[in-house]
Amino acid sequence: MGNSELPIEHFSALAGWRHGFVGRIPGIAVSHDKAAVLAELDRAHRDARQALSLEMPLVTARQVHGREIAVVDEEPEEDFCFEKCDGIATNQPGVCLGIYVADCAAVFLVDRRRRAIALVHSGKKGTELGIVTAAIETLRARFAVEASDLIVQVSPCIRPPHYEIDFAAEIARQCRAAGVTEVFDDRVCTACDLTKYYSYRAEMGKTGRLLALLAL
Secondary structure (H helix, E strand, C coil): CCCCCCCCHHHHCCCCCEEEEECCCCCCCCCCCHHHHHHHHHHHHHHHHHHCCCCCCEEEEECCCCCCEEEECCCCCCCEEEECCCEEEECCCCCEEEEEECCCEEEEEEECCCCCEEEEEECHHHHHHCHHHHHHHHHHHHHCCCHHHEEEEECCECCCCCCCCCHHHHHHHHHHHHCCCEEEECCCEHHHCCCCCCCCCCCCCCCCCEEEEEEC
């Protein structure tokens, strides 16, 4: 299994939820057929979820670099994938949210009072569209979570000089503008370390997918 923990003590110290960030999987070649690569990754990701005690229904999204946020307001019976959205929010304890990235950022949003969580896919386009702001607004409207009660973590993602803009910095700025006071970014670049991460740009499209996981 690849690296499965975000390197952040403030997240680990909070009780009541679990998270993971599954990095590059050793032994899976990314130079051959994309469908075959993704099938191998799916098996490895299932093992990673088991190791992280996240063996519950996994809810993912068929991501399109937009700003739509799906809401899970009842516990699903099996794995489920939303169409055409890039963020998922829930207040259900029996579901694991999953977002796939390979240079874009996965953004973890956690309510310190344990009412709800959200997980967002935000690259250049999603950041320009303000998807993190949309997630914050969704948590407030659907679950009465105020921005000041949120803790936000930005995952490893591509950064300058490997990419022309620093969208991670803009994600953090948007969070603070919305009222979030605790925004964390360990400033890890996916393109800088291909032993730990997949990078769509650095590997010219022949790559895998990192998996962000979050559950109450």
